[in-house]
Amino acid sequence: KAGVTQTPRYLIKTRGQQVTLSCSPISGHRSVSWYQQTPGQGLQFLFEYFSETQRNKGNFPGRFSGRQFSNSRSEMNVSTLELGDSALYLCASSLVGGQAGTEAFFGQGTRLTVV
Amino acid sequence: KQEVTQIPAALSVPEGENLVLNCSFTDSAIYNLQWFRQDPGKGLTSLLLIQSSQREQTSGRLNASLDKSSGRSTLYIAASQPGDSATYLCAVDNYGQNFVFGPGTRLSVLP
Numbered sequence: 001k002a003g004v005t006q007t008p009r010y011l012i013k014t015r016g017q018q019v020t021l022s023c024s025p026i027s028g029h030r031s032v033s034w035y036q037q038t039p040g041q042g043l044q045f046l047f048e049y050f051s052e053t054q055r056n057k058g059n060f061p062g063r064f065s066g067r068q069f070s071n072s073r074s075e076m077n078v079s080t081l082e083l084g085d086s087a088l089y090l091c092a093s094s095l096v097g098g099q100a101g102t103e104a105f106f107g108q109g110t111r112l113t114v115v
Numbered sequence: 116k117q118e119v120t121q122i123p124a125a126l127s128v129p130e131g132e133n134l135v136l137n138c139s140f141t142d143s144a145i146y147n148l149q150w151f152r153q154d155p156g157k158g159l160t161s162l163l164l165i166q167s168s169q170r171e172q173t174s175g176r177l178n179a180s181l182d183k184s185s186g187r188s189t190l191y192i193a194a195s196q197p198g199d200s201a202t203y204l205c206a207v208d209n210y211g212q213n214f215v216f217g218p219g220t221r222l223s224v225l226p
Binding site: 004006033035042043045048056058088090092099101102103104105106107108109111 | 146147149151156157158159160161164166204206208213214215216217218219
């Protein structure tokens, strides 16, 4: 059974550009969440999607957005990149999310470097 | 607002020792608590999931306990090995809203 797949693994972008990251959840999982990990702030929640609808959103500016497709694959987009957006972006999938006993599985992450 | 802390921040032990990692959270209104390990530059690997109605879970050399009323969880690692060296993260699922993570404990097991 394939795990959570994130692409690309590494990205280098210039300030002001935009970037799109992709996440393919485990087959059958309908909930996909995104997290940003930095040395200073640790792991912070970005947003969660379930059945193509954003259910929850963290405290990030509107430059961060996402979507989920009918096959549960999800993308997140960051526009007008800033140096502070350099981070490891992690995607998590779970069957339905938000229920007792629902285990979350993470991908290997996308390392974004903004120069 | 849920806050999660982990003690110690770093730990170095000789191979073969048993050890305990601690996690504390401020709001007991949780569905689940999950322990993860993270190797440098990698994603998170799920170790154990404890539902709020459970007291502990075991997997191999790992045992995690949960005391929801006091807002505490511990991860016990028996007979530690160099391959256990990693950062261990505690995360609480806040009634389905999202995971709130602790800062992690960086573990080094010396051969």
